[in-house]
Amino acid sequence: MTQYLVLTYTADVDWTAPEQAGELSEYQKFGIDHAAQIQAAAVLHPTSTATVVRVEGARGGQVVTTDGPYAETKEALTGYYLVEAENLEEAIAIASELPAAWNGAVEVRPVIQAR
Amino acid sequence: MYDVIAETVRIEGTRILATLIRTVGDVQLAEDAVQDATLAALRAWPATGIPPEPRAWLTVTARRKAIDILRRERARADKERAGTELVELTQSALESPETVQDDLLRLIFTCCHPTLSPPTRVALALRTLCGLSPAAIADVMLTSEAATAKRLTRARQKIAAANIPYRVPPAAELADRLPAVCAVIHSLYTSGHAPATGEAAYDVDLCTEAIRLAELLHGLLPEQPMPSAVLALLLLTEARRPARLDAAGDVVTLDLQDRTLWDAAAISRGIALLNDSLERSGRQADPYQLQAAIAAEHARAPAYSITDWREIVRLYALLLSVAPTPAAKLAHAVATAEADGPSAGLALLEHQEGARTHAVRADLLARLQRYAEAIDELSNAEPATAAERRHHERRMQDFSRRSSCRGRC
Numbered sequence: 386m387t388q389y390l391v392l393t394y395t396a397d398v399d400w401t402a403p404e405q406a407g408e409l410s411e412y413q414k415f416g417i418d419h420a421a422q423i424q425a426a427a428v429l430h431p432t433s434t435a436t437v438v439r440v441e442g443a444r445g446g447q448v449v450t451t452d453g454p455y456a457e458t459k460e461a462l463t464g465y466y467l468v469e470a471e472n473l474e475e476a477i478a479i480a481s482e483l484p485a486a487w488n489g490a491v492e493v494r495p496v497i498q499a500r
Numbered sequence: 501m502y503d504v505i506a507e508t509v510r511i512e513g514t515r516i517l518a519t520l521i522r523t524v525g526d527v528q529l530a531e532d533a534v535q536d537a538t539l540a541a542l543r544a545w546p547a548t549g550i551p552p553e554p555r556a557w558l559t560v561t562a563r564r565k566a567i568d569i570l571r572r573e574r575a576r577a578d579k580e581r582a583g584t585e586l587v588e589l590t591q592s593a594l595e596s597p598e599t600v601q602d603d604l605l606r607l608i609f610t611c612c613h614p615t616l617s618p619p620t621r622v623a624l625a626l627r628t629l630c631g632l633s634p635a636a637i638a639d640v641m642l643t644s645e646a647a648t649a650k651r652l653t654r655a656r657q658k659i660a661a662a663n664i665p666y667r668v669p670p671a672a673e674l675a676d677r678l679p680a681v682c683a684v685i686h687s688l689y690t691s692g693h694a695p696a697t698g699e700a701a702y703d704v705d706l707c708t709e710a711i712r713l714a715e716l717l718h719g720l721l722p723e724q725p726m727p728s729a730v731l732a733l734l735l736l737t738e739a740r741r742p743a744r745l746d747a748a749g750d751v752v753t754l755d756l757q758d759r760t761l762w763d764a765a766a767i768s769r770g771i772a773l774l775n776d777s778l779e780r781s782g783r784q785a786d787p788y789q790l791q792a793a794i795a796a797e798h799a800r801a802p803a804y805s806i807t808d809w810r811e812i813v814r815l816y817a818l819l820l821s822v823a824p825t826p827a828a829k830l831a832h833a834v835a836t837a838e839a840d841g842p843s844a845g846l847a848l849l850e851h852q853e854g855a856r857t858h859a860v861r862a863d864l865l866a867r868l869q870r871y872a873e874a875i876d877e878l879s880n881a882e883p884a885t886a887a888e889r890r891h892h893e894r895r896m897q898d899f900s901r902r903s904s905c906r907g908r909c
Contacts, residue, residue: 387662387663394721394902471665472663472664472665473615473662473663473664473665474664474665477615492661494662495661495662495663
Protein backbone atom coordinates (compact mmCIF):
# COMPACT_ATOMS: atom_id res chain seq x y z
CA MET A 386 0.00 0.00 0.00
CA THR A 387 1.16 3.53 -0.75
CA GLN A 388 0.06 6.80 0.83
CA TYR A 389 -0.85 9.69 -1.45
CA LEU A 390 -1.63 13.30 -0.69
CA VAL A 391 -4.50 14.27 -2.96
CA LEU A 392 -4.63 18.05 -3.40
CA THR A 393 -7.66 19.81 -4.88
CA TYR A 394 -7.14 22.95 -6.98
CA THR A 395 -10.31 24.83 -7.92
CA ALA A 396 -11.74 28.35 -8.09
CA ASP A 397 -10.88 30.20 -4.88
CA VAL A 398 -14.24 29.72 -3.12
CA ASP A 399 -15.54 30.26 0.41
CA TRP A 400 -16.81 26.79 1.34
CA THR A 401 -18.72 28.25 4.30
CA ALA A 402 -20.91 30.37 2.00
CA PRO A 403 -24.47 29.00 1.58
CA GLU A 404 -24.18 28.85 -2.21
CA GLN A 405 -21.34 26.30 -1.86
CA ALA A 406 -23.48 23.92 0.18
CA GLY A 407 -24.47 21.85 -2.85
CA GLU A 408 -20.90 21.24 -3.98
CA LEU A 409 -19.65 20.76 -0.43
CA SER A 410 -22.15 17.91 -0.01
CA GLU A 411 -20.60 16.21 -3.06
CA TYR A 412 -17.25 16.28 -1.28
CA GLN A 413 -18.92 14.88 1.83
CA LYS A 414 -20.34 12.04 -0.26
CA PHE A 415 -16.85 11.40 -1.66
CA GLY A 416 -15.56 11.24 1.92
CA ILE A 417 -18.19 8.65 2.88
CA ASP A 418 -17.68 6.57 -0.29
CA HIS A 419 -13.94 6.32 0.31
CA ALA A 420 -13.88 6.38 4.12
CA ALA A 421 -11.81 3.19 4.19
CA GLN A 422 -8.96 4.74 2.17
CA ILE A 423 -9.05 8.33 3.50
CA GLN A 424 -6.76 8.76 6.52
CA ALA A 425 -7.03 12.55 6.85
CA ALA A 426 -8.76 15.38 5.02
CA ALA A 427 -9.27 19.13 5.24
CA VAL A 428 -11.25 21.82 3.47
CA LEU A 429 -9.46 25.19 3.43
CA HIS A 430 -10.69 28.77 3.90
CA PRO A 431 -10.21 30.94 0.78
CA THR A 432 -6.72 32.20 -0.09
CA SER A 433 -7.69 35.73 1.04
CA THR A 434 -7.24 34.35 4.58
CA ALA A 435 -3.75 33.03 3.82
CA THR A 436 -0.49 34.42 5.19
CA VAL A 437 2.92 33.67 3.72
CA VAL A 438 5.73 33.51 6.28
CA ARG A 439 9.41 34.01 5.50
CA VAL A 440 12.41 34.42 7.79
CA GLU A 441 15.13 36.69 6.44
CA GLY A 442 18.66 35.31 6.20
CA ALA A 443 18.72 32.26 8.45
CA ARG A 444 16.96 30.80 11.48
CA GLY A 445 16.26 33.53 14.05
CA GLY A 446 16.16 36.23 11.40
CA GLN A 447 13.42 38.81 10.97
CA VAL A 448 10.01 37.19 10.45
CA VAL A 449 8.31 38.72 7.43
CA THR A 450 4.69 37.98 6.64
CA THR A 451 2.70 38.79 3.52
CA ASP A 452 -1.05 38.85 3.14
CA GLY A 453 -2.51 36.38 0.64
CA PRO A 454 -1.42 33.14 -1.01
CA TYR A 455 2.12 32.12 -1.95
CA ALA A 456 1.33 32.06 -5.66
CA GLU A 457 -1.42 33.92 -7.50
CA THR A 458 -3.02 31.42 -9.83
CA LYS A 459 -6.42 30.93 -11.34
CA GLU A 460 -6.81 27.66 -9.49
CA ALA A 461 -6.14 27.76 -5.77
CA LEU A 462 -5.37 24.98 -3.30
CA THR A 463 -8.79 24.42 -1.69
CA GLY A 464 -8.38 21.18 0.23
CA TYR A 465 -6.57 17.87 0.59
CA TYR A 466 -7.06 14.20 1.37
CA LEU A 467 -4.48 11.76 2.68
CA VAL A 468 -5.35 8.53 0.91
CA GLU A 469 -3.97 5.02 1.13
CA ALA A 470 -4.20 3.03 -2.10
CA GLU A 471 -2.88 -0.20 -3.59
CA ASN A 472 -0.98 1.66 -6.31
CA LEU A 473 -1.03 4.81 -8.45
CA GLU A 474 -3.80 3.48 -10.68
CA GLU A 475 -6.12 2.97 -7.68
CA ALA A 476 -5.20 6.41 -6.33
CA ILE A 477 -6.07 7.98 -9.70
CA ALA A 478 -9.39 6.09 -9.77
CA ILE A 479 -10.25 7.57 -6.34
CA ALA A 480 -9.03 11.09 -7.23
CA SER A 481 -11.07 11.11 -10.43
CA GLU A 482 -14.27 10.97 -8.34
CA LEU A 483 -13.53 14.32 -6.68
CA PRO A 484 -15.61 17.21 -8.09
CA ALA A 485 -12.35 19.19 -8.26
CA ALA A 486 -11.22 16.79 -11.02
CA TRP A 487 -13.80 18.30 -13.40
CA ASN A 488 -14.11 21.75 -11.79
CA GLY A 489 -10.35 22.29 -11.65
CA ALA A 490 -7.52 19.84 -11.12
CA VAL A 491 -6.43 17.24 -8.60
CA GLU A 492 -2.76 16.56 -7.85
CA VAL A 493 -1.80 13.12 -6.56
CA ARG A 494 1.56 12.99 -4.77
CA PRO A 495 3.12 9.95 -3.11
CA VAL A 496 4.05 10.46 0.55
CA ILE A 497 7.53 9.43 1.74
CA GLN A 498 7.07 6.56 4.17
CA ALA A 499 8.77 6.88 7.54
CA ARG A 500 11.18 3.98 8.04
CA MET B 501 32.03 -12.03 -33.44
CA TYR B 502 31.92 -9.14 -30.98
CA ASP B 503 28.86 -7.68 -32.71
CA VAL B 504 27.00 -10.97 -32.40
CA ILE B 505 27.85 -11.11 -28.71
CA ALA B 506 26.85 -7.49 -28.13
CA GLU B 507 23.57 -8.03 -29.97
CA THR B 508 22.77 -11.24 -28.08
CA VAL B 509 23.55 -9.57 -24.77
CA ARG B 510 21.42 -6.52 -25.58
CA ILE B 511 18.34 -8.48 -26.71
CA GLU B 512 18.51 -11.22 -24.06
CA GLY B 513 19.31 -8.53 -21.47
CA THR B 514 15.92 -6.90 -22.11
CA ARG B 515 14.08 -10.18 -21.64
CA ILE B 516 15.74 -11.01 -18.34
CA LEU B 517 15.36 -7.40 -17.14
CA ALA B 518 11.59 -7.69 -17.48
CA THR B 519 11.51 -10.71 -15.17
CA LEU B 520 14.05 -9.34 -12.73
CA ILE B 521 12.04 -6.12 -12.25
CA ARG B 522 9.05 -8.20 -11.18
CA THR B 523 11.16 -10.32 -8.83
CA VAL B 524 12.99 -7.50 -7.05
CA GLY B 525 10.22 -4.90 -7.46
CA ASP B 526 12.70 -2.14 -8.31
CA VAL B 527 13.56 -0.92 -11.81
CA GLN B 528 16.88 0.65 -10.83
CA LEU B 529 18.16 -2.37 -8.93
CA ALA B 530 17.13 -4.75 -11.71
CA GLU B 531 18.79 -2.53 -14.34
CA ASP B 532 22.01 -2.40 -12.30
CA ALA B 533 22.06 -6.18 -11.93
CA VAL B 534 21.42 -6.77 -15.64
CA GLN B 535 24.06 -4.19 -16.50
CA ASP B 536 26.59 -6.05 -14.32
CA ALA B 537 25.62 -9.35 -15.92
CA THR B 538 25.93 -8.02 -19.47
CA LEU B 539 29.35 -6.56 -18.68
CA ALA B 540 30.40 -9.96 -17.33
CA ALA B 541 29.13 -11.60 -20.54
CA LEU B 542 30.98 -9.10 -22.74
CA ARG B 543 34.17 -9.89 -20.81
CA ALA B 544 33.77 -13.68 -20.74
CA TRP B 545 32.13 -14.62 -24.03
CA PRO B 546 34.79 -13.40 -26.49
CA ALA B 547 37.09 -16.00 -24.89
CA THR B 548 34.61 -18.82 -24.15
CA GLY B 549 32.21 -18.26 -27.04
CA ILE B 550 28.47 -17.66 -26.59
CA PRO B 551 27.11 -20.32 -24.21
CA PRO B 552 24.48 -22.71 -25.64
CA GLU B 553 21.77 -20.98 -23.58
CA PRO B 554 22.79 -17.34 -23.35
CA ARG B 555 19.56 -16.32 -21.61
CA ALA B 556 20.07 -18.89 -18.85
CA TRP B 557 23.67 -17.75 -18.39
CA LEU B 558 22.62 -14.10 -18.17
CA THR B 559 19.66 -14.87 -15.89
CA VAL B 560 21.76 -16.77 -13.38
CA THR B 561 24.49 -14.11 -13.45
CA ALA B 562 22.02 -11.21 -13.13
CA ARG B 563 20.29 -12.91 -10.17
CA ARG B 564 23.64 -13.39 -8.48
CA LYS B 565 24.46 -9.70 -9.08
CA ALA B 566 21.05 -8.68 -7.71
CA ILE B 567 21.67 -10.74 -4.56
CA ASP B 568 25.07 -9.04 -4.19
CA ILE B 569 23.48 -5.60 -4.52
CA LEU B 570 20.69 -6.43 -2.05
CA ARG B 571 23.19 -7.79 0.52
CA ARG B 572 25.43 -4.74 0.10
CA GLU B 573 22.44 -2.41 0.58
CA ARG B 574 21.43 -4.28 3.71
CA ALA B 575 24.90 -4.11 5.18
CA ARG B 576 25.24 -0.41 4.39
CA ALA B 577 21.99 0.89 5.85
CA ASP B 578 19.35 -0.78 7.92
CA LYS B 579 17.24 -0.71 4.78
CA GLU B 580 15.31 -3.89 5.39
CA ARG B 581 14.14 -5.37 2.15
CA ALA B 582 11.66 -8.19 2.32
CA GLY B 583 13.52 -11.49 2.52
CA THR B 584 11.15 -12.96 -0.06
CA GLU B 585 13.12 -11.30 -2.86
CA LEU B 586 16.32 -13.06 -1.83
CA VAL B 587 14.49 -16.37 -1.54
CA GLU B 588 12.98 -15.96 -5.01
CA LEU B 589 16.33 -14.94 -6.48
CA THR B 590 18.09 -18.01 -5.13
CA GLN B 591 15.59 -20.39 -6.70
CA SER B 592 17.40 -22.27 -9.41
CA ALA B 593 14.53 -22.86 -11.87
CA LEU B 594 14.39 -20.59 -14.90
CA GLU B 595 11.14 -18.87 -15.77
CA SER B 596 8.95 -20.53 -18.35
CA PRO B 597 8.72 -18.85 -21.77
CA GLU B 598 5.13 -17.82 -20.90
CA THR B 599 6.31 -16.02 -17.76
CA VAL B 600 9.05 -14.25 -19.71
CA GLN B 601 6.47 -13.11 -22.28
CA ASP B 602 4.13 -11.86 -19.53
CA ASP B 603 6.98 -10.01 -17.88
CA LEU B 604 7.89 -8.33 -21.18
CA LEU B 605 4.32 -7.14 -21.54
CA ARG B 606 4.38 -5.82 -17.96
CA LEU B 607 7.57 -3.94 -18.77
CA ILE B 608 6.12 -2.49 -21.98
CA PHE B 609 2.97 -1.25 -20.26
CA THR B 610 4.93 0.19 -17.33
CA CYS B 611 7.37 2.07 -19.61
CA CYS B 612 4.41 3.44 -21.58
CA HIS B 613 2.26 4.26 -18.54
CA PRO B 614 -0.06 7.24 -19.18
CA THR B 615 1.16 8.93 -15.97
CA LEU B 616 4.62 9.35 -17.55
CA SER B 617 5.19 12.12 -20.11
CA PRO B 618 5.39 11.00 -23.76
CA PRO B 619 9.14 11.79 -24.13
CA THR B 620 9.81 9.93 -20.87
CA ARG B 621 7.95 6.89 -22.24
CA VAL B 622 10.13 6.96 -25.36
CA ALA B 623 13.33 7.31 -23.32
CA LEU B 624 12.35 4.48 -20.96
CA ALA B 625 11.40 2.22 -23.87
CA LEU B 626 14.76 2.83 -25.53
CA ARG B 627 16.60 2.16 -22.27
CA THR B 628 14.75 -0.86 -20.92
CA LEU B 629 13.17 -2.44 -24.01
CA CYS B 630 15.92 -1.75 -26.55
CA GLY B 631 18.85 -1.69 -24.13
CA LEU B 632 20.32 1.53 -25.61
CA SER B 633 22.76 3.60 -23.57
CA PRO B 634 21.74 7.06 -22.29
CA ALA B 635 24.24 8.54 -24.79
CA ALA B 636 22.57 6.75 -27.71
CA ILE B 637 19.11 7.77 -26.43
CA ALA B 638 20.26 11.40 -26.17
CA ASP B 639 21.34 11.25 -29.82
CA VAL B 640 17.99 9.90 -30.91
CA MET B 641 15.95 12.34 -28.81
CA LEU B 642 18.11 15.33 -29.79
CA THR B 643 19.08 16.16 -26.23
CA SER B 644 22.14 15.82 -24.00
CA GLU B 645 23.30 12.67 -22.25
CA ALA B 646 22.99 14.44 -18.89
CA ALA B 647 19.40 15.44 -19.58
CA THR B 648 18.57 11.89 -20.66
CA ALA B 649 20.17 10.39 -17.56
CA LYS B 650 18.20 12.82 -15.38
CA ARG B 651 14.97 12.01 -17.21
CA LEU B 652 15.52 8.26 -16.73
CA THR B 653 16.39 8.67 -13.05
CA ARG B 654 13.26 10.73 -12.43
CA ALA B 655 11.14 8.20 -14.26
CA ARG B 656 12.48 5.31 -12.17
CA GLN B 657 11.91 7.41 -9.04
CA LYS B 658 8.33 8.09 -10.03
CA ILE B 659 7.64 4.44 -10.84
CA ALA B 660 8.97 3.46 -7.40
CA ALA B 661 7.66 6.35 -5.24
CA ALA B 662 4.24 6.77 -6.83
CA ASN B 663 3.94 2.98 -7.07
CA ILE B 664 3.09 2.63 -10.74
CA PRO B 665 1.99 -1.01 -10.86
CA TYR B 666 4.10 -3.53 -12.78
CA ARG B 667 1.29 -5.32 -14.53
CA VAL B 668 -0.52 -5.85 -17.80
CA PRO B 669 -3.74 -3.83 -17.75
CA PRO B 670 -6.90 -5.90 -17.29
CA ALA B 671 -8.67 -6.77 -20.55
CA ALA B 672 -11.27 -4.04 -20.04
CA GLU B 673 -8.56 -1.33 -19.89
CA LEU B 674 -6.37 -2.72 -22.66
CA ALA B 675 -8.04 -0.66 -25.40
CA ASP B 676 -7.40 2.54 -23.40
CA ARG B 677 -3.78 1.68 -22.70
CA LEU B 678 -2.64 0.41 -26.11
CA PRO B 679 -2.58 3.80 -27.88
CA ALA B 680 0.20 5.05 -25.57
CA VAL B 681 2.28 1.94 -26.28
CA CYS B 682 1.68 2.13 -30.03
CA ALA B 683 2.51 5.86 -30.03
CA VAL B 684 5.91 5.13 -28.46
CA ILE B 685 6.73 2.50 -31.10
CA HIS B 686 5.50 4.71 -33.93
CA SER B 687 7.44 7.76 -32.73
CA LEU B 688 10.59 5.62 -32.42
CA TYR B 689 10.18 4.65 -36.05
CA THR B 690 9.45 8.15 -37.31
CA SER B 691 12.36 9.67 -35.40
CA GLY B 692 14.58 7.01 -36.97
CA HIS B 693 13.07 7.46 -40.40
CA ALA B 694 13.19 11.25 -40.52
CA PRO B 695 15.49 12.70 -37.87
CA ALA B 696 14.88 16.42 -37.39
CA THR B 697 18.57 17.20 -37.78
CA GLY B 698 21.79 15.45 -38.67
CA GLU B 699 23.75 14.30 -41.64
CA ALA B 700 22.14 10.96 -42.52
CA ALA B 701 18.64 11.06 -43.95
CA TYR B 702 17.65 8.26 -41.58
CA ASP B 703 19.05 6.16 -38.82
CA VAL B 704 18.66 2.52 -39.75
CA ASP B 705 19.12 1.25 -36.19
CA LEU B 706 16.16 3.06 -34.69
CA CYS B 707 13.82 1.88 -37.45
CA THR B 708 14.96 -1.68 -36.82
CA GLU B 709 14.41 -1.25 -33.08
CA ALA B 710 10.90 0.10 -33.65
CA ILE B 711 10.03 -2.81 -35.93
CA ARG B 712 11.46 -5.26 -33.40
CA LEU B 713 9.22 -3.74 -30.70
CA ALA B 714 6.22 -3.73 -33.03
CA GLU B 715 6.85 -7.42 -33.80
CA LEU B 716 7.18 -8.10 -30.09
CA LEU B 717 3.95 -6.32 -29.17
CA HIS B 718 2.03 -7.96 -32.00
CA GLY B 719 3.47 -11.35 -31.03
CA LEU B 720 2.40 -10.84 -27.41
CA LEU B 721 -1.08 -9.51 -28.26
CA PRO B 722 -1.89 -11.08 -31.64
CA GLU B 723 -5.66 -10.58 -31.17
CA GLN B 724 -5.40 -6.80 -30.75
CA PRO B 725 -6.00 -4.78 -33.95
CA MET B 726 -3.86 -1.75 -33.04
CA PRO B 727 -0.48 -3.52 -32.66
CA SER B 728 -1.07 -5.36 -35.98
CA ALA B 729 -1.85 -2.05 -37.67
CA VAL B 730 1.32 -0.44 -36.28
CA LEU B 731 3.43 -3.37 -37.45
CA ALA B 732 1.72 -3.24 -40.86
CA LEU B 733 2.42 0.49 -41.17
CA LEU B 734 6.07 0.09 -40.18
CA LEU B 735 6.64 -2.84 -42.56
CA LEU B 736 4.97 -1.06 -45.47
CA THR B 737 7.05 2.07 -44.88
CA GLU B 738 10.26 0.14 -44.31
CA ALA B 739 9.66 -1.83 -47.53
CA ARG B 740 10.34 1.33 -49.54
CA ARG B 741 13.52 2.17 -47.66
CA PRO B 742 16.00 0.64 -50.17
CA ALA B 743 14.65 3.05 -52.82
CA ARG B 744 14.53 6.20 -50.67
CA LEU B 745 18.18 7.21 -51.14
CA ASP B 746 20.35 7.08 -54.25
CA ALA B 747 23.98 5.97 -54.38
CA ALA B 748 25.13 9.47 -53.37
CA GLY B 749 22.86 9.37 -50.31
CA ASP B 750 20.38 11.86 -51.78
CA VAL B 751 16.62 11.64 -51.24
CA VAL B 752 14.69 10.02 -54.09
CA THR B 753 11.08 11.19 -54.03
CA LEU B 754 8.26 8.67 -54.42
CA ASP B 755 7.59 9.57 -58.06
CA LEU B 756 11.21 8.77 -59.04
CA GLN B 757 11.81 5.70 -56.87
CA ASP B 758 12.85 2.41 -58.48
CA ARG B 759 9.93 0.26 -57.35
CA THR B 760 11.79 -2.97 -58.10
CA LEU B 761 13.92 -2.12 -55.05
CA TRP B 762 10.87 -2.24 -52.76
CA ASP B 763 10.75 -5.24 -50.43
CA ALA B 764 7.90 -7.32 -51.87
CA ALA B 765 7.82 -9.77 -48.94
CA ALA B 766 7.49 -6.96 -46.40
CA ILE B 767 4.73 -5.39 -48.50
CA SER B 768 2.64 -8.55 -48.72
CA ARG B 769 3.08 -9.24 -45.00
CA GLY B 770 2.13 -5.62 -44.22
CA ILE B 771 -1.01 -5.85 -46.33
CA ALA B 772 -1.99 -9.18 -44.71
CA LEU B 773 -1.49 -7.70 -41.23
CA LEU B 774 -3.54 -4.63 -42.16
CA ASN B 775 -6.41 -6.75 -43.49
CA ASP B 776 -6.33 -8.88 -40.35
CA SER B 777 -6.33 -5.74 -38.18
CA LEU B 778 -9.27 -4.22 -40.06
CA GLU B 779 -11.24 -7.47 -39.73
CA ARG B 780 -10.70 -7.57 -35.99
CA SER B 781 -11.76 -3.97 -35.36
CA GLY B 782 -15.42 -3.49 -36.08
CA ARG B 783 -15.48 0.19 -35.30
CA GLN B 784 -14.02 3.27 -36.98
CA ALA B 785 -10.52 2.81 -38.41
CA ASP B 786 -7.71 4.07 -36.15
CA PRO B 787 -4.89 6.36 -37.40
CA TYR B 788 -2.44 3.47 -37.79
CA GLN B 789 -4.86 1.45 -39.91
CA LEU B 790 -5.49 4.49 -42.12
CA GLN B 791 -1.81 5.32 -42.51
CA ALA B 792 -1.07 1.65 -43.26
CA ALA B 793 -3.89 1.63 -45.81
CA ILE B 794 -2.33 4.67 -47.52
CA ALA B 795 1.10 3.03 -47.52
CA ALA B 796 -0.49 -0.15 -48.92
CA GLU B 797 -2.15 1.86 -51.69
CA HIS B 798 1.27 3.24 -52.75
CA ALA B 799 2.85 -0.21 -52.43
CA ARG B 800 0.19 -1.74 -54.70
CA ALA B 801 0.74 0.76 -57.54
CA PRO B 802 3.21 -0.64 -60.09
CA ALA B 803 4.13 2.94 -61.10
CA TYR B 804 3.64 6.43 -59.67
CA SER B 805 1.55 7.46 -62.68
CA ILE B 806 -1.07 4.77 -62.02
CA THR B 807 -1.43 5.41 -58.29
CA ASP B 808 -5.08 5.49 -57.17
CA TRP B 809 -4.97 9.11 -55.94
CA ARG B 810 -8.76 9.33 -55.40
CA GLU B 811 -8.56 6.48 -52.90
CA ILE B 812 -5.52 8.04 -51.22
CA VAL B 813 -7.28 11.42 -50.93
CA ARG B 814 -10.29 9.63 -49.40
CA LEU B 815 -8.04 7.83 -46.85
CA TYR B 816 -6.24 11.08 -45.92
CA ALA B 817 -9.59 12.82 -45.41
CA LEU B 818 -10.57 9.98 -43.02
CA LEU B 819 -7.19 10.28 -41.29
CA LEU B 820 -7.67 14.03 -40.86
CA SER B 821 -11.05 13.39 -39.24
CA VAL B 822 -9.49 11.17 -36.54
CA ALA B 823 -5.95 12.63 -36.26
CA PRO B 824 -5.56 16.11 -37.81
CA THR B 825 -1.75 16.38 -37.65
CA PRO B 826 0.27 18.90 -39.74
CA ALA B 827 1.94 16.00 -41.58
CA ALA B 828 -1.43 14.51 -42.53
CA LYS B 829 -2.73 17.91 -43.72
CA LEU B 830 0.32 18.29 -45.93
CA ALA B 831 0.07 14.78 -47.36
CA HIS B 832 -3.66 15.31 -48.01
CA ALA B 833 -2.80 18.43 -50.03
CA VAL B 834 -0.12 16.56 -52.01
CA ALA B 835 -2.53 13.73 -52.85
CA THR B 836 -5.24 16.23 -53.80
CA ALA B 837 -2.78 17.96 -56.16
CA GLU B 838 -2.16 14.59 -57.84
CA ALA B 839 -5.86 13.79 -58.08
CA ASP B 840 -7.29 17.23 -59.00
CA GLY B 841 -4.32 19.32 -60.11
CA PRO B 842 -1.76 21.59 -58.38
CA SER B 843 -4.23 24.47 -57.85
CA ALA B 844 -6.54 22.23 -55.77
CA GLY B 845 -3.53 21.17 -53.66
CA LEU B 846 -2.34 24.76 -53.21
CA ALA B 847 -5.81 25.83 -52.05
CA LEU B 848 -5.57 23.33 -49.16
CA LEU B 849 -2.20 24.77 -48.07
CA GLU B 850 -3.30 28.37 -47.66
CA HIS B 851 -2.37 29.85 -44.27
CA GLN B 852 -0.32 26.73 -43.40
CA GLU B 853 3.16 27.12 -41.93
CA GLY B 854 6.20 24.83 -41.55
CA ALA B 855 9.35 24.02 -43.50
CA ARG B 856 7.84 21.08 -45.39
CA THR B 857 4.74 23.11 -46.24
CA HIS B 858 6.97 25.66 -47.99
CA ALA B 859 8.77 22.92 -49.92
CA VAL B 860 5.50 21.34 -51.07
CA ARG B 861 4.02 24.71 -52.01
CA ALA B 862 7.18 25.42 -54.03
CA ASP B 863 6.74 22.18 -55.99
CA LEU B 864 3.07 22.89 -56.71
CA LEU B 865 3.79 26.48 -57.80
CA ALA B 866 6.53 25.22 -60.12
CA ARG B 867 4.04 22.83 -61.71
CA LEU B 868 1.86 25.86 -62.43
CA GLN B 869 5.00 27.50 -63.93
CA ARG B 870 4.91 30.19 -61.20
CA TYR B 871 8.70 29.82 -60.75
CA ALA B 872 9.43 33.14 -59.03
CA GLU B 873 6.92 32.33 -56.28
CA ALA B 874 8.28 28.77 -56.09
CA ILE B 875 11.82 30.11 -55.48
CA ASP B 876 10.40 32.37 -52.78
CA GLU B 877 8.68 29.48 -51.03
CA LEU B 878 11.71 27.20 -51.24
CA SER B 879 13.98 29.83 -49.71
CA ASN B 880 11.63 29.83 -46.68
CA ALA B 881 11.87 26.04 -46.30
CA GLU B 882 14.52 25.21 -43.73
CA PRO B 883 16.01 21.80 -44.70
CA ALA B 884 16.47 19.45 -41.74
CA THR B 885 19.16 17.16 -43.10
CA ALA B 886 22.14 17.53 -45.44
CA ALA B 887 20.47 15.26 -48.01
CA GLU B 888 17.37 17.45 -47.92
CA ARG B 889 19.49 20.58 -48.32
CA ARG B 890 21.11 19.16 -51.47
CA HIS B 891 17.66 18.26 -52.79
CA HIS B 892 16.43 21.84 -52.19
CA GLU B 893 19.49 23.29 -53.90
CA ARG B 894 18.90 21.17 -57.00
CA ARG B 895 15.23 22.25 -57.08
CA MET B 896 16.21 25.88 -56.66
CA GLN B 897 18.61 25.73 -59.66
CA ASP B 898 15.96 23.98 -61.73
CA PHE B 899 13.36 26.65 -60.88
CA SER B 900 15.68 29.56 -61.74
CA ARG B 901 16.63 27.94 -65.06
CA ARG B 902 12.97 27.41 -65.99
CA SER B 903 12.05 30.86 -64.74
CA SER B 904 14.66 32.51 -67.02
CA CYS B 905 13.37 30.69 -70.13
CA ARG B 906 9.71 31.17 -69.12
CA GLY B 907 8.77 27.54 -69.29
CA ARG B 908 9.92 27.08 -72.91
CA CYS B 909 12.64 24.65 -71.90
